[in-house]
Every structure is written in structure tokens, then in C-alpha cells.
Amino acid sequence: MTIDMNHEADNDFTRRDFVKGAAAFTASTITNVRRSIAGASKSQAGNAANLPQVPKRPLGRTGAEVSALGVGGYHLGSTKDQDEATELVSRALDAGVNFFDNAWDYHDGLSEERLGIALRGRRDQAFVMTKVCTHGRGKDVAMQMLEQSLRRLQTDHLDLWQIHEVIYYNDPDLIFAPGGAAEALEAAKQQGKVRFVGFTGHKDPEIHLRMLRQGFPFDTVQMPLNAFDASFRSFETHVVPEAQKRGVAVLGMKSLGGSGEMVTGGAITAQEGLRYAMSLPVATTISGMESLAVLGQNLEVARGFQAMSASDMQALRDRVKFYAADGRFELFKTTKKYDGSVGREQHNFPTAQKLPL
């Protein structure tokens, strides 16, 4: 197994912690990582063309097709430099990955900038998503953020624009208040600046359901989906069927707990976690990859992906049920750890330094 950083998290605090943790990995792990990197470059140079591509899936009712694996935007900003980010994006595209996640606030814009540069000349091959971080503020703020995102991403339109981190219990009311962010989604679509719209969140299925029940024509909805979620405050159980009923495409994230907690905690392997998430009825599974090694590891699972059988999925759910029952590996649901600083500020919560969990 390689070092697993196959995660989609939302703030710097998390990231720093994980990097610190990663420094403590054993020599054998490092050897494995080296081997994996070597393997990845070999396949790149030699027989990449012979390898199966990452499959594409329909994005709900939009008519668009996206890759079953998506590149998480936060981690693109955690790559060591632009060259690595560019190489990662290029290899992902070559493998058939076209879905690129991002958000206005990731690394204060660096994630969007890196993706913009990496996609120069290949924008047409990519399905570019980013998210808007109004956190209760209105349409005008959202439209300003959209212009900034487009500039950083060096494009005149987004394929998908989502409201980021709908995790506070009054967010649905604020988003759908007159002059709220929902109006920005409509306006941006009308102006041709975004093709499709959606929302994301990692906290509570109840908040997602309240968003969906507004009757707004969302094209997509993003949520944490993994083998633990299935038996704990479950998005899989409560939200996925509702989204399907409404024809809203489901985007999965946090397949390994947000920072690989499920893997470092010893409950599952990275491969199991990703395979489970990708086997759900989702358009794509967004996974954070901050190095070519992690991309290579994910591509091994995603190329020519074959879904797990229903009984294998049930067996995995059963196996992790004990760990799932108190939410210890889904800290995005049970603590403040994954709640970003822009949202905390708008909702008057203490900063990550003052309230890490």
C-alpha cells in the first residue's frame, strides 16, 4: 500500500496535521511509495496507451459524461509545485479522468490557479467544477466570486458551479432567501457562465434533504460516501435515493474519511475504500491526490473499473460497522475539523485554531 492521501478535506489545519503524520511513516511504506512512483513513470513512458481508461458515466440528466474518478481540488493545491500539479492533471487526463473539482477558497485561490495553468490547451477535454463560498451571503458576493474563479481557472465558463459546504442548519434558509446564493446559480446559468449547478456539504443528511426539497433545479449534489457512512448518519441511505428520484447527479467524496483516517486507523485499505465509493450509484467519486504516487494508486483502482458486488459491499459495511457507529472516522460529520474558515467566519464560529474539533 502506498501512503494514502486519497482524501478531500477542506482546511489548512487538517492538511498540516496529515502531512506531519505522514512524516512518521515507516521505511517500508516509503519503499512502497518509491516503487509505486517508479511504476507510475514506467507505465507513463511505456504502455500507458495499452491500459484501460477510467470509465465515463452520465452526469444525471445533464447529457454530460464525467469520469468515475474525479481529481479533488484542495489537494491539487497541496502538490509540491505547479510542475507536479500540471503533470498530475496531464496524467489524469491521459487516463480518461475529465472531472476536476475545485473551490473558490481552497488555498486562498492557489488550487484554482494551479488547475487553470495545468489545463492550458486542454480545457476542452476537462469537465471543470468549482464552488462558491457565500456561506449565507447573497447573490452579489457569489457573482464576484464566480468572476474570480473564472479568471483563476483561465476559462470563460464552468461546467459545474456548486454552493460550497452547506453544513450549517440555517444554510438552506439563507441560500434560498430573496437575493440569496440560489439566485446567483440561476443568473450564472442564464449568462452562459456555468453549464450546470449544484451544492456540496459533509455534515448532516438532513441539511442536504432540506436543500433538495426546495425544488430548485440542481443538476448535482456532492456528499461524503464511503463504507462507514452507510451505517452512520447516512448520506447513502437518506440522500442518494432522494437525489436519484429527482434526477440529480450524485458526486461522492471523502471515500477514506477526509484525510485517510479510515486507512491510517487500520479499518480498511485505500483500495477497498475507493472501490466501495465508486461502486455506489454516483456519477463520480472525487478523491484528493496531492502526489503522482496517490494518483497512480487511484488509477490502479479506477482504470477499467468494475463495481463491487452487492454482497461484497454488504460484507465491507458489516466489517466496519463497529468503527462506523460513533463516527470516529467521519470527523467531518462529528467534529468541526473539516469546516472551512470562510464558513466559520460567516457563521460566527471560532477559528480552527481556537476550535480544532
Add this chain to the structure above:
Amino acid sequence: MPGSIPIRQFGKHEGVRVSALGMGGHHLGSAKDEATAIAMVHEAVDGGVTFFDNCWEYHLGKSENWLGKGLKGRRDRVFLMTKVCTHGRDGELATRMLEESLNRLQTDHLDLWQAHGMGFENDPALFIRPGGAAEAMLKAQRDGKARFLGFSGHKDPAIHLAMLATGFPFDSVQMPLNAFDASFRSFQAQVLPELNKRGIAALGMKPLSGHGEPIQSGAVSADEALRYAMSLPVTVTITGMDKPDILRQNLRIAQNFQPMTPAEMKSLEDRVKKVAADGHFELYKTSIKFDNPEARLAHGFPVDMQSDETKETVLASQNDGHPYPQIS
């Protein structure tokens, strides 16, 4: 001339009566020093407080120790509660914790022993399982070491209701009750009526939201917040007081207590509704800030340095010869 703190019946137990204001155990351990804590306990008892809250894990035992010293010679005048911190672990551990609590509190029995901090979704199942804390609590009651039994928690009304659904004969249930709770994941709306119906003593806590955050920000005054909490159909409102002037402020409010009218209560609820809606004044519900390390470790959650007990554990490792290293 102040009046006296109202005295209320403890649930369905006729003849068992406690003060409507209770002294919180965690803050007692945050007092400047032992002498201050002891003096505060004396002043509270003299001022009419009979209900004393505590917990095995507060300040690594300091809270229980200081309360034990403060109650020396006064034990018979008070209703003494502490809590056990198994957090899903075995009943045998609960029994050991009970003995430690009794030693620190310098008494041979508790008036009330509660299972602490039911905050994780699987806590009710772990509590009631064979060999779990429920068995230890019943045994303690049979052995005369605990008169009454209960549980506490600050996270989610659904977990409280699941605890009640275990069928365990609880005498009391402790929960956060304040004007913010009234409209956000509400214990007042979901749990309190059930307790009143069953004759289980309702113990309110966090009338000022834990650390007085809404008072500091000006959303409510201490006076109206405490009055609101005490006006609910509860047996006692437990509040933390880490300084003599806070104690005196609360004694004054409680000694002059006049319940709010339903209209006054509604008006306060309406006033704070907007700021209550995302839970930023109820961090015990929306974060794990108020979940002590004992609970986190038992459930495999990370601890953090924001917690008094974490800091004290680290400081204790320096072994400077003082039993309770001071944290800043």
C-alpha cells in the same frame, strides 16, 4: 434583604428536595486555588445551594477532591452528585471509578450517580449491554453507595431519547437547557416533556451556553439567561462558577428568583432565534469542544489541547511534585 433559593422536589421522589440552583463541578476545579474553591463551596451552602454536581474526570479528579474538602462537616446538608466516565466501557471500570469518586468526595455514598456525557450514537447500546455500566450502577444502588441514578449529555436529543428507550430506571436526566436550545436541536422540545411525563428529575445545565459566550457577545444578559433556564419545568439548573463574584451573582439571581412568564420566555426565545439557528452559541452540540478526553479516547476520537484535562494530563507528566499543576 435577599430571599432564599427555591427548593424543588427531585423527580417523583417525595421528601427528596434540592435547590433550584446547582453548583457545577467542572468550574469548581477551575477556581484559582484550593482555598478559593473550598470557600466558594461554603458560601454556596450558606447561600442555600444544596445541589452539587461533579464528575470523575473533571480536572483529573481535582474537582471532586476540592468539593470533598469543601463539604467536610457539611455533607449532610447537601445533595451530592457525581458522574461516571465509562463512555461505553465495562461495568467493572465504572465500579472502580465509583470508589475513587467516593474517596475523593470523602463520603460513603452519593445522592446521585450519573453516567456521564452520552454524546455518541452508540453510547446507549454500550451502556445497556451485558457487562456495561448499567449493571454497575444498579449494583451501586443495591449496595447503598448511590441513592439515585441518572445520565447526562449535551449533544443530541435523539441520544437522550435512545437512553430513555433502554428501559433503565433513571431517576434523573441532565441536559443543556437555555433560550438558544429552544429553537436548535432542542432538548427542551424533545426531551423535557418526556421526563416530566415520566416523573424523571430534569437537571438543566449550560444556562449560559457553557462558557458564557452569549453573555460576552451581548446576545443575552446573565440575569435573563439564568432566569430563563430556572423558569423551565426542571428540578435544578446547574451552572458553573469559577470565581467568587460569579457565585455571588448567581446566588443573588437565585435568591430573588421570580419565574419568567410564558410571554417573557417566548419573547427571549424569539429574540435569540436568529443567532441560535446555526448553533454557534451551542458548541457542545455542534463541535466536540465539550467532550472530555476520556470520552474521546474511549470512542477513538482525537483529543486536542483546548481541553483542560488534556493540558493537565500533559502537565502532570512533568511530575513537579504538585498534585494539580496549574493550567493557564
